[in-house]
Amino acid sequence: MTMHSFTELLKLFEEKFNTRQFPQQPVTLYDPAQYILGIGGKRIRPVCVLMGNQLFEEPGADAYHAAAAIELFHNFSLIHDDIMDKAPVRRGMATVHTKYGESTAILAGDVMFVKAYENLNKIQPANLQKVLFLFNVTASQVCEGQQLDMDFEQREMVSFDEYLNMITLKTSVLVAASLQLGAILGGAGEANQKHLYEFGKHLGIAFQVQDDYLDAFGNPEKFGKTVGGDIIANKKTFLMIHAFETALPAALAELKSLIKNNPADKVEKVLQIFRDCKADDWAKELKNKFLHTALKHLEDTAVISSRKKPLQELADYLMMRES
Amino acid sequence: MTMHSFTELLKLFEEKFNTRQFPQQPVTLYDPAQYILGIGGKRIRPVCVLMGNQLFEEPGADAYHAAAAIELFHNFSLIHDDIMDKAPVRRGMATVHTKYGESTAILAGDVMFVKAYENLNKIQPANLQKVLFLFNVTASQVCEGQQLDMDFEQREMVSFDEYLNMITLKTSVLVAASLQLGAILGGAGEANQKHLYEFGKHLGIAFQVQDDYLDAFGNPEKFGKTVGGDIIANKKTFLMIHAFETALPAALAELKSLIKNNPADKVEKVLQIFRDCKADDWAKELKNKFLHTALKHLEDTAVISSRKKPLQELADYLMMRES
Numbered sequence: 001m002t003m004h005s006f007t008e009l010l011k012l013f014e015e016k017f018n019t020r021q022f023p024q025q026p027v028t029l030y031d032p033a034q035y036i037l038g039i040g041g042k043r044i045r046p047v048c049v050l051m052g053n054q055l056f057e058e059p060g061a062d063a064y065h066a067a068a069a070i071e072l073f074h075n076f077s078l079i080h081d082d083i084m085d086k087a088p089v090r091r092g093m094a095t096v097h098t099k100y101g102e103s104t105a106i107l108a109g110d111v112m113f114v115k116a117y118e119n120l121n122k123i124q125p126a127n128l129q130k131v132l133f134l135f136n137v138t139a140s141q142v143c144e145g146q147q148l149d150m151d152f153e154q155r156e157m158v159s160f161d162e163y164l165n166m167i168t169l170k171t172s173v174l175v176a177a178s179l180q181l182g183a184i185l186g187g188a189g190e191a192n193q194k195h196l197y198e199f200g201k202h203l204g205i206a207f208q209v210q211d212d213y214l215d216a217f218g219n220p221e222k223f224g225k226t227v228g229g230d231i232i233a234n235k236k237t238f239l240m241i242h243a244f245e246t247a248l249p250a251a252l253a254e255l256k257s258l259i260k261n262n263p264a265d266k267v268e269k270v271l272q273i274f275r276d277c278k279a280d281d282w283a284k285e286l287k288n289k290f291l292h293t294a295l296k297h298l299e300d301t302a303v304i305s306s307r308k309k310p311l312q313e314l315a316d317y318l319m320m321r322e323s
Numbered sequence: 324m325t326m327h328s329f330t331e332l333l334k335l336f337e338e339k340f341n342t343r344q345f346p347q348q349p350v351t352l353y354d355p356a357q358y359i360l361g362i363g364g365k366r367i368r369p370v371c372v373l374m375g376n377q378l379f380e381e382p383g384a385d386a387y388h389a390a391a392a393i394e395l396f397h398n399f400s401l402i403h404d405d406i407m408d409k410a411p412v413r414r415g416m417a418t419v420h421t422k423y424g425e426s427t428a429i430l431a432g433d434v435m436f437v438k439a440y441e442n443l444n445k446i447q448p449a450n451l452q453k454v455l456f457l458f459n460v461t462a463s464q465v466c467e468g469q470q471l472d473m474d475f476e477q478r479e480m481v482s483f484d485e486y487l488n489m490i491t492l493k494t495s496v497l498v499a500a501s502l503q504l505g506a507i508l509g510g511a512g513e514a515n516q517k518h519l520y521e522f523g524k525h526l527g528i529a530f531q532v533q534d535d536y537l538d539a540f541g542n543p544e545k546f547g548k549t550v551g552g553d554i555i556a557n558k559k560t561f562l563m564i565h566a567f568e569t570a571l572p573a574a575l576a577e578l579k580s581l582i583k584n585n586p587a588d589k590v591e592k593v594l595q596i597f598r599d600c601k602a603d604d605w606a607k608e609l610k611n612k613f614l615h616t617a618l619k620h621l622e623d624t625a626v627i628s629s630r631k632k633p634l635q636e637l638a639d640y641l642m643m644r645e646s
Contacts, residue, residue, distance in 0.1 A: 029470035080433060084426035103407035103473055106429060110403060111466040113433070114459055117440060121455045128451055132444045136437055143434040147352035150426055 001058050005310055006317065009050040009059070010043055016064055017046070017071065021115060032100040032108040033115075036075050039093040044314075045178045046071040051310050052182025052196050055303050059182075065122040066131060066181045072116035073135075074174065077142055079109035084150065123185070130184050138177040145170025152236055156256075157244045163236060164205070172204030179311075195301040199311070202294035207318050209287040212237035216271060217280050228267035234259050238286065239279040243270075246277045291319060324381050328633055329640065332373040332382070333366055339387055340369070340394065344438060355423040355431040356438075359398050362416040367637075368501045369394040374633050375505025375519050378626050382505075388445040389454060389504045395439035396458075397497065400465055402432035407473065446508070453507050461500040468493025475559055479579075480567045486559060487528070495527030502634075518624040522634070525617035530641050532610040535560035539594060540603050551590035557582050561609065562602040566593075569600045614642060 004012070021037060022030035046067035053063040081087075082095040083105055089095060097105035116135075123131055148166040152158045158166075179196040188196070215230045216239050230237050243255060251273050258266050258273075274280060295315065298308055327335070344360060345353035369390035376386040404410075405418040406428055412418060420428035439458075446454055471489040475481045481489075502519040511519070538553045539562050553560050566578060574596050581589050581596075597603060621634055 026467055026470050026474065028474050029467055080429050084429060104470065106403050106407060107466050107470050110432075110436070111463055113436060114462045114466065117455065118459045118463075121452060121459060125448060125452050128455075129444060129448050132440065132451075136441045136444060139437045140434055140441075143430050143437065144349055144352055147349050147427065147430050151349065151351050 001054075003307055003310060004050075004054060004059075006047055006051070006314055009047045009054070009310070012059075013043060013046050013050060013064065013067055017043075017068055021068075021072065022111070028100075028104065029107055029111060032096050032104050033112050035099065036079055036090075036096050036108075037071075039091045041071075041075075041091065043071060044318075045074050045174055048175055048178035048200060048314075049182040051314065052179035053186045054182075054310070055192075055196075055301070055307050056183060056186025056188050062123045062127065062185045063182055065119045066185060067178075069116040069119040069135065070174070070178050070181070072112050072119065073139060073142075076109045076112040076116065077146070079105055079112070081146055084146070127185055131181060134177055134180060134184070138173050141169045141173045145173075158236055158241065160238075160241050160245060163238065163241050167208045168201065168205060171208055172201045175204040176200035189302075192301050192303070195297045199294050199297040199301070202290045202297065203315055203318060206287045206290035206294060209238050209283055209290060210319065212239055213280070213283040213287065216274060228271070231267050231270045232262075238283055239274050242279045242282055243274055243277050246279075247273060248277075251276060287319075291315065324377075326630055326633060327373075327377060327382075329370055329374070329637055332370045332377070332633070335382075336366060336369050336373060336387065336390055340366075340391055344391075344395065345434070351427065352430055352434060355419050355427050356435050358422065359402055359413075359419050359431075360394075362414045364394075364398075364414065366394060367641075368397050368497055371498055371501035371523060371637075372505040374637065375502035376509045377505070377633070378515075378519075378624070378630050379506060379509025379511050385446045385450065385508045386505055388442045389508060390501075392439040392442040392458065393497070393501050393504070395435050395442065396462060396465075399432045399435040399439065400469070402428055402435065404469060407469070450508055454504060457500050457503060457507070461496050464492045464496045468496075481559055481564065483561075483564050483568060486561065486564050490531045491524065491528060494531055495524045498527040499523035512625075515624050515626070518620045522617050522620040522624070525613045525620065526638055526641060529610045529613035529617060532561050532606055532613060533642065535562055536603070536606040536610065539597060551594070554590050554593045555585075561606055562597050565602045565605055566596055566600050569602075570596060571600075574599060610642075614638065 017037075020034055022033050024030065049067040049070055050059045050063055053059045053066075078090065079096045082090060083097045083102055087095050088098050095105075096108055100108070120131055120135060121128070145166055145168070148162075149170055152162070152166060176197040177200075179200040180193050183193045183196050212230065215227065215237065218227055220227045226232075230240075244252065247255060255270065255273050258269055263269075295312075298311055298315075301308065340360075343357055345356050347353065372390040372393055373382045373386055376382045401413065402419045405413060406420045406425055410418050411421050418428075419431055423431070443454055443458060444451070468489055468491070471485075472493055475485070475489060499520040500523075502523040503516050506516045506519050535553065538550065538560065541550055543550045549555075553563075567575065570578060578593065578596050581592055586592075618635075618638065621631055621638075624631065
């Protein structure tokens, strides 16, 4: 059996997925739903389903159904999150609610969620209950993570453990569940399912730590977003939380004042406080700790190591390491 | 096997359902979701699941799981519809978005939808795929109906067929599917499933015709809402559509002027136009036509007629007839 790279699996997935996923009528509902699927995205989660699956078998119809369900669920959550976050733009394009109005965006998300379950229901009955169970738990967790994220915006600060829990729910469990769904469909045992889940979960957290780091210390030319964007927006990040937990009293007072008063030199001064409490080095170590745990779980997955190469390459790609 | 009345089945359902349906944490997400379940509702749809089921067997655990899923889905759609309709009050209580904010209301709806699927996934695997298929189709239709309802608000008028289709999708298919889900779980054949579905669908439409009629011509003391509320809000109703389709040119011009200018005597004058084109008699006949079709499908359901008594009583109750 040939192992497919991420790029090959992405191509195979998109050949099936880049067709209209919805009925034609009513166009006022289904065109907005189709619209967000058309503005791209890296399709990491559905490809994770296929990668988790091909550890155990050549990906078949059921793996593609689960992959489509995951991508539809992900886009459903993006549509609703963008409404809550009042985000005007995603992937350089107008968000669904900006283009079609909030009411339609709510409904387009809802019907996309139903379409995710329609795809799951194409899976052969022997695996359906297990797949639905994991999918439902994960979907609830993603909602919980989004709610916690909104709750945290109302607070001056949150603890490291609270933030880690929120980020795990909001972003990492879906990657983890994607890999496990593929493994379930491939007939993997529970130990292997668990290792793949933990690989995905820890890789997702490592990615988020890196994302927070790059927002503050990234190379503006390589990093896609405005450097310092999180600082300007007063977002809680791993760095900000570390600064709040470790800065000396004078620096902490300055940090609170900067957050409150938003002076012109805010980014520069917050970055200096981050450097003073070594939040940059700490974040790099934290990322490596989660990455290491992720790779350990991949190592402990009981399939021959040559089959794991695509997943190792995914980790390298997400961690921007030269492989 | 004893047949249970609507009231008995309602009591049995509520004994199970009137407990917390959600985890405790995060309370900011799950208390809002639990809140709407606590403000009541007639629970007609879940009891329809049980009534459809008891035509064929004593309702067991799976029927209650499906009933809970239907009620959770219904409340999910209410939460989201109330946001779209900017409705401040439901069942005499603040709507979820009014009490907890729109973002939380979107998410509380989403997580309630997941909880509906969690309940479906407790159904024994042999029936799971069939149940999910009907549930998914119906959920999509309810979303489509809500979108069409919003689309129609932007138009001067819609045709009878368009309105009937919208109302069927938005309100009737869920009652129909509830009955059919109960029948599926009871092992009913496809012909009986179809008859029960059509019974529920036509009964739901008859109820909507009656609702539109009572809003205009109901006894203010018996009808729960403000009489003329639909006229004041310029809502398309069966009566208004009939008036647009049958009124003489002068009356039609007056109707359009009343809608545009909202004078103080608008309700009175619109009612007179309705009476002049006999929209009241027409609506009564239309309701009876749908009720008759509904009852014909119940009659054609191949179970002994004594078992159908609770469903006949439901029709009498919804149609406010003395049984």
